[in-house]
Amino acid sequence: MSSPTGILAFGAYIPQRRLQRSAVYVANAWFAPNLKGQSKGERAIACWDEDTVTMAVEASRDCLTGLERGAISGITLASTTLPYADRLNSGLVKEALCLETNLTANDQTGSLRAGTSALIQALNCTAAQLVVAADLRKARPASEGELVQGDAAAAILVGQAGQGLGEIAATFLGSHSVTIDFVDHFRSTSAEFDYGWESRWIRDEGHTKILGGALKEALTKLGVTGADIDHAIIPIAVRGVPESLAKSCGIKPESVRDSLSAVVGDSGTTHPLLMLAAALEEAKPGDKILLAGFGQGADVLLFQATEAVGRPPEQLGVAGHLARARKDTNYTRFLFHRGLLDLEKGMRAEMDEKQPGTSLYRNRKAVMGLVGGRCTKTGTVQFPKTEIGVNANDRSQGTQEDYPLADKIAKIVTYTADSLSFSPDPPVYYGAIDFEGGGRLVAEFADCSAEDVEVGREMRMVFRIKAVDRARDFTKYFWKAVPVQKGDA
Amino acid sequence: MAKGIRDKVAILGMGCAKFGERWDMDTDQLMVEAFNEAVGDAGIDVSQLDAAWLAVAFDAVNIGPSGIPLSMALRLPNIGVTKVENYCASGTEAFRGAVYAVASGACDIALALGAEKLKDTGYGGLPVRSRGTTFDMIGVTGSAPGNFAQLAAAYRAKHGVSKDELKQAMAHISVKSHANGSRNPKAHLQKAVDMDTVLNAPMIAEPLGLFDCCGVSDGAACAIVTTPEIARSLGKRDLVTIKALQISASNGWELQQAGGWDGSYFHTTRVAAAKAYQEAGITNPREQISLMEVHDCFSITELVTMEDLFISKEGQGYKDVLNGFFDADGGLPCQIDGGLKCFGHPIGASGLRMIYENYLQLLGRAGARQRSTPPTMALSHNLGGSPIQNVSAVAIVGLADA
Secondary structure (H helix, E strand, O other), X not given: OOOOOEEEEEEEEOOOEEEEHHHHHHHHOOOOHHHHHHOOOEEEEOOOOOOHHHHHHHHHHHHOOOOOHHHOOEEEEEOOOOOOOOOOHHHHHHHHHOOOOOOEEEEEOOOOOHHHHHHHHHHOOOOOXXXXXXXXXXXXXXXXXXXXXOOEEEEEEEEOOOOOOOOOOEEEEEEEEEEOOOOOEEOOOOOOOOEEOOHHHXXXXXXXXXXXXXXXXXXXXXXXXXXXXXXXXXXXXXXXXXXXXXXXXXXXXXXXXOOOOOOOOEOHHHHHHHHHHHHHHHOOOOOEEEEEEEOOEEEEEEEXXXXXXXXXXXXXXXXXXXXXXEEEOOHHHHHHHOOOOOOOOOHHHHXXXXXXXXXXXXXXXXXXXXEEEEEOOOOOEEOOOOOEOOOOOOOOEOOEEEEEOOOOOEEEOOOEEEOOOOOOOOOEEEEEEEEOOOOEEEEEEOOOOHHHOOOOOEEEEEEEEEEEEOOOOEEEEEEEEEEOOOOOO | OOOOOOXXXXXXXXXXXXXXXXXOOOHHHHHHHHHHHHHHHHOOOHHHOOEEEEEOOOOOOOOOOOOHHHHHHHOOOOOEEEEEOEOEXXXXXHHHHHXXXXXXXXXXXXXXXXXXXXXXXXXXXXXXXOOOHHHHHHOXXXXXXXXXXXXXXXXXXXXXXXXXXXXXXXXXHHHHHHHHHOOOOOOOOOOOOOHHHHHOOOEEEOOEEHHHEOOOOEEXXXXXXXXXXXXXXXXXXXXXEEEEEEEEEOOOOOOOHHHOOOOOOOHHHHHHHHHHHHHHOOOOHHHHOOEEEOOOOEHHHHHHHHHHOOOOOOOOHHHHHHOOOOOOOOOOOEOOOOHHHHOOOOHHHHHHHHHHHHHXXXXXXXXXHOOOOOOOEEEEEEEEEEOOEEEEEEEEEEEOOO
């Protein structure tokens, strides 16, 4: 018998800001009073400098904390909101994570089920695979989607024990999939927004018949009963639906996992994997975890937690990200960041952000991976690498070896809050930071406010959008520093 | 050891256009305005110029490439014209070209002219621009106030100065420069302001408020230089000679942790100042310098520069400021013409504008703002870039027999 495959590690990323649904409702109540029923709780919102790729990178980093990344042989990014139609988005994630060049990479898209489908494919391989799902969906102002959705990413590392990536935390027991062109909503490749059909029809014909049917078939196929399930992940953001589906399958009500609707929102392709990560953080050894994905059919996966289950303390995971949420009532800022409100940006925003492909390719390790240099003669660390090092080394040239800085903690040396430079989220904070172990960077700061910055303050690096070339629709990525918070590794 | 430039070159004439929002003029007209004053002061004909250096920093809103725009504006007699760009220190860089040309003997009389037309951008502050393809991928293209504001955080942390105390000292600097600018008919900003106005102004880049930032202006300034012998042969009596001229450029040391720079001072200014004092034979600058024009692009820049020029002790500059030591009637006036803060900052012209003021003051020709104690030795400090990576220029001019 071959060794079992399963989940080796998991991680999450949820942006810091939580838009209060009441703020959205109040602003639009004159037009859409019918949304009152959705006006409770909060949803996660990405900042202007985040997208599917940056969130995927952060979830992956959380997942891979302390692991040897060289052992990963494949990466899949699942999303319905990939920034590029023709440029391998998972390849961007690979560069930011400094994964080995010898690996397979896939973008999986086309359905909110893409996350679970990618997971099934990866679990059917023997080599270690990183599956990351991320979605940053746009919904029209005053739509239900605007209130119900949330932005997040989740990463699941799958493989076998003995691959240098630790023990299996949850063993894969099998899966079941059905595919039906059930169009509860759709978005053509040229469209910005979803077009959805009546919710009652979706509930009856989609959730109940297609997903409910798939769940029952899966339990039978996998030789378990509903009563055996300790964690049922049914990521449907319609009140009562997960509970009623569980009931029809004989799953105990207390086994139905919280949908995170009140605190994150429905994160689309991410959501099954995000809820899975949350379940793995809380599961006890031996627990059976049923995971469903819905979209033009359904995927159902079954896992059993091992002794290795649980969130390593150095990881943030879902719980860590939930704990650091910051309430936000600034609805117009959210609209502006989503491109739904065309604020006057002024002439300073007119700078051409054209990125030469040649220089990005030459410098991809520094730009995408924040890889600096370390002089083999003096040990001096610097960013970026240069032919002639910053410290005296008898004028030796080309002595610098790659030195990754992304996971190093840094301290603020200088800073300002600049209200003059154009930023979609003014004032823009930036300053010089010194990394532990050497190296200095003048970095933009993200997720910070006036009380977060002072000389000596500890910062950590995150992968973000640096600028967008609107003329050519090209996104430029780089690393920014965020204040270290309690609970950060 | 190089012998240096001391007393080898004299200023034959200088000129400076009215700085400000010169909506009425193109760059070539500003050049002519500054040149007319200088050539009249020098008492020579344009045909006597052997070579010229032109300083302009911002191409995008200016005259375009090469030295040709200067040659055309002044209809120079097909002499060599070199355009130089060294950030905001470009003006002193052009001056250095002309002075070195004369000192070498290659030229008898040379021209340095700096000009900048910044009010064609459509907005206040400096033009937003690329710093090169590699930098643009990994660097922060902050605003000038944002880049210089960072000095304050590091200075406070290093010297244990409170936010309020530093803000008071910075405000004193701006109030002083506005008072000085009000006595200067060529200044861009000629209105005095009080402490409350400065302290309560809108924040531009924390902790720099609106009045902590200099104006950006249109303008031009120029110098005609020759040897002391030729100057005398042309009938000049009270000669102002160049005592020292030093420029120091960052090499990336400040940009790396290994160097140990703490963000609170200008490394290059200290290098340039030490060399300049040695070149000029100055051993006690606080006593021997009569006047200073420094690169006060921001109040905090002026404050730390007092220490970097070895006038104030490290960490004590803010006390000298608050004690009025640098006021027009203080021990060592700084920005007696209003400085970049109020005279204005047409980038390429600024280094030459500083030398222009020092030249006028040394010759007792500064009118209402003339320093009461006759000055003998005057320093100008012209800086380009940002605290973490910059070009710093120090020029000392003085009376020939000083």
